[in-house]
Amino acid sequence: MRRFRKNLALILILSTLVIPFIPVIAEPKSAQDDPLVFRYGVQITPAGGDWDPAIRRASNADSVRFPSLEGFVTYPAYWNGDVSTLQPCLATDWAFEYWPVENNSKGFFNSGGIMATNLTLRENVTFHDGSIWNATVAKWNLDRIMIVSGNLTGNGNTQYLGDFWEDATDYIPFYTESWNMSSYIGKMPSYNGMTATIPQLNGTFPKIKNITIIDEGGPNGGGKIRINYNDWASFSVWEILAGNPQHYILMISMEAYADYWDRPIYGFGEIPGFPQDETFKHLVGTGPYIFDHWTTTGPTTGGLMLKNEQYWNRTGHEDVGWFGIDEIQFVLFSADADGTAARNLAMKTGAIDFSPDVSGFNFVYDEVISQADVTYYTNPIGDYPIGVILNCINDTYWKTEYDLGLPFRPPTNGLPRLTRKAISYAFDYDGFMQTAYNGRADRMNSYLGKDQLYANPSIPIPYLNLTIARQAILAQYPAECADPSRNLDENSTDQDWNDVATSNPIYTVDFYWDTTSVQQVLADYMGTALHNIGLAYYDDASHELPSVWPHILGGGATTAQIWASTWAIAPNDIGHAHINAYFKYPGYLNVWYNLAFSYLDNVTDWIDQIYFSNSSTRQLLYDNIGITLQTYQYPWMWVAHGKFGYVYRREWEVREFEFYHGMPTIVGDLTHIKWVGWEPSIPEIPGYSMYITLAISTATIVGIIYIMMRRRK
Structure with missing residues (x-):
């Protein structure tokens, strides 16, 4: 019995000294299995939202919109309106033609108005369905937005009519000799050969006058178009080129959505009239990721996007170490207390890799920043107030x-x-x-x-x-x-x-x-x-x-x-x-x-x-x-x-914040994320050097063993 007590005492002493070191020598994190999966935590919203540029509304659809669809150009984070800093995307070059600087009846000179934009379109770009990006498709996209927003055929949706159609009487004091839309006053406007019939459009003019195809493009697509504006267009240019902040004017497949040339597309998988199945595919664009599905009900909720192996800029990204994610899985969380706890746990355990910390969809800040295996990126600009x-x-x-x-x-x-x-x-x-x-x-x-x-x-x-x-x-x-x-x-x-x-x-x-x-x-x-x-x-x-x-x-x-x-x-x-x-x-x-x-x-x-x-x-x-x-x-x-930011696991290097092209809380196309792995370092005991502590503990263990052996003899 005495021997048992001695052995038990020895075991307890050794355990007390050794156990504190066990967590720091846990198995290091290694590279993910193939395929490489990135798990993105997003908020459950009552409805999925509409991704269609003609009727887009803010929702978690934005998380899948940018990886799927692209526009003519992109702009850097925190863009200040300087068109010289725009970056090429589906357009490789553009030039502006300006309205003359002329006096108006208000007594000052109108300046800065853009009359037309000439766009050179990128070649060798295909949509997710294999169709070609060219001038005809670009014109179809812009025409469609005007037709749907003005409900020109009776099949559209006018909820954003005011974003694309202007009341001609609003600008009477500002008309000049060259720029004058007073001919629209008291009349029904026309666009692309169709005359409006709804009363709301009486006396309005379409912001876009027309789209002219200058060069259709060859077998590899591309080509040139000219956008002629009716409005002064000092603001419309960036709305159309870089993505209107309300709508994001991004290009969709003309072939996939040929039947929707005059009608909107609702939801992205959760609307009964537009089910996500083999009969209808949402978000068919040119982007780096292909939308697979989105489910907000049932036992399994979330979404999935797959890498677009035919993406036009794949080599450009991969050659510098980006665009390595094969699957993006979207994991849904509620914004209430239960959802917050679940998301915190998911980030801690690695069930998700990335998620925003924004007003109304917050992490427990002190908890996540205390995790050694988590990075917190604080956005330099505040959340929507x-x-x-x-x-x-x-x-x-x-x-x-x-x-x-x-x-x-x-x-x-x-x-x-x-x-x-x-x-x-x-x-x-x-x-x-x-x-x-x-x-x-x-x-x-x-x-x-x-x-x-x-x-x-x-x-x-x-x-x-x-x-x-x-x-x-x-x-x-x-x-x-x-x-x-x-x-x-x-x-x-x-x-x-x-x-x-x-x-x-x-x-x-x-x-x-x-x-x-x-x-x-x-x-x-x-x-x-x-x-x-x-x-x-x-x-x-x-x-x-x-x-x-x-x-x-x-x-x-x-x-x-x-x-x-x-x-x-x-x-x-x-x-x-x-x-x-x-x-x-x-x-x-x-x-x-x-x-x-x-x-x-x-x-x-x-x-x-x-x-x-x-x-x-x-x-x-x-x-x-x-x-x-x-x-x-x-x-x-x-x-x-x-104040808000983004939380992500240290196994990942995330630089999306430098490249995204949306509002402050929206990340971009998810190409600037890569797996780097992470091996935890040995945490130090506060106030002491880990190596000194380890040396003293080792000497103590040896001393205890030596004394017990002598007592045994």
């Missing part, structure tokens, strides 16, 4: 027409301007960022976003200042504040204002938010802000929704007074497309684009002038808009950019 819409509709004709009882006018429920100002100054932006983002966020310092090309942080923007906020409330509601039941004035205490909000609020706001973690925090901080200025909000299930956007689309836009949305403008967007949509008076054609119903003639005028000006003049105009919106109108609360 979150903003809060403050409804201005009562300032517009909508309120007057509804009050007059005109037909088809929905009820209006906007906030007064000074109330919007008060709420903007009552919100604790810093506290919200700390709570919602654990401090990993930056305040929006401009209506254009923190990193946007024309953003000017010197223009004042609302911040937490209850003195300013309460002054605005006292000015907006003097009688209500002075009512004996409230008795509020400039000397009232914080407790006074909160007591009024709790027992007898000055006003109760229609505020809508969703169930995501960020908006749950937003609701708490908005509630505090409102209470601090004597206001309240309806805190009930009818205002806390799974998603606010369906409520807005369903008619709630005119009555929802406060609601949050992602601010969609990107740093590499030169600005006009989104500013035009969010703040220009939209007319009756696109009434839903201006989310806050902020209809100001001077802002609309400046937005129009931006279109016809050079970069220095544009800066002045953007500044004018910023001063008006940020210090007078208050249609939005520009809250925060969440």
Whole structure:
């Protein structure tokens, strides 16, 4: 028994000394088996999204769009609008022809307008179905977008009509002797021999006048085309060449989609009308990866893309060590707590190799960065910021027409301007960022976003200042504040204002938010802000929704007074497309684009002038808009950019961030990723050299053995 105890003691002592070293001598990671598989973790969305350039909408379809489809050119990450930095893709060369610089009736000279683009197309390019890329296919693609967006045959979809068709009356003050589209006013436009029939197109003109084939191309494809523009095209050029940020004008196979020349393609495998089976293939393009399938339901969810062995730039990539992945597997995760835990575990165990860490689809940051076998790439530009819409509709004709009882006018429920100002100054932006983002966020310092090309942080923007906020409330509601039941004035205490909000609020706001973690925090901080200025909000299930956007689309836009949305403008967007949509008076054609119903003639005028000006003049105009919106109108609360990045396993070298050609949270074609393997190093005990510790431990073990042997003798 004594001998057993001695042996047991020896085993325990040796185990105590040796076991700590076992993890550091685990089997090193070796090269993956053939085929080489890259596992990409993406978010499950309610619907897959539409990849078709004519109707594209943001979704996880973007993850498979860029590896499958390509455009005429690409642009580098964080592109600043300089066309000289564009990179060739399906076009190898291009040249611009400009509208003459001429005076308009506004009294300034239109400049920078592009009248036409001549494109030389790449030869020896085939689509995934084996068909040839040439001038006819390029023309068919662009014609198709115009036909579908204008619903010229009755089979199209006009949800993005305003992106491809312009109201001719909008630009009357800016027409010149050479550039004048007034002939379209009051008439139905035509495109490619087809005359529009839907009322929305009356008085509009297509942005593209026509596509001319200069050279059809030979047996190896290619050729030359000329794009003639109707619009001023100082912005349309980059939208069409490098990919409109809303649509991404990428080329699809004319042979595969011949039946869809006038109708959109919905979904990418999950829409019953467009099943992903042997009868219909999605995303047939020229890109480096071929789309296989995408499944969002059933026991196995996810997607698969396969390497395009016939890719036109295969050799160019492979010769410098890229484009080695044979399969890209997409693994789907929900954005809730369970999905976050599952994705963290998947990254830790190697079940996925790569995934974004973005607002609304976050990793547990501290957990992933502590993993030795994981790399965290922090994007130098912030995530799409979150903003809060403050409804201005009562300032517009909508309120007057509804009050007059005109037909088809929905009820209006906007906030007064000074109330919007008060709420903007009552919100604790810093506290919200700390709570919602654990401090990993930056305040929006401009209506254009923190990193946007024309953003000017010197223009004042609302911040937490209850003195300013309460002054605005006292000015907006003097009688209500002075009512004996409230008795509020400039000397009232914080407790006074909160007591009024709790027992007898000055006003109760229609505020809508969703169930995501960020908006749950937003609701708490908005509630505090409102209470601090004597206001309240309806805190009930009818205002806390799974998603606010369906409520807005369903008619709630005119009555929802406060609601949050992602601010969609990107740093590499030169600005006009989104500013035009969010703040220009939209007319009756696109009434839903201006989310806050902020209809100001001077802002609309400046937005129009931006279109016809050079970069220095544009800066002045953007500044004018910023001063008006940020210090007078208050249609939005520009809250925060969440900091974001990408998480990937150390076995991989990832350089996609240097080459992608999309918005900031979208990675490119996945060719700039390669397997490099990874062998863990021996972790050191904090405060000690591993080698000294190992030497001391070895000597200790030998000493213990020696003493025990002597005792045995």
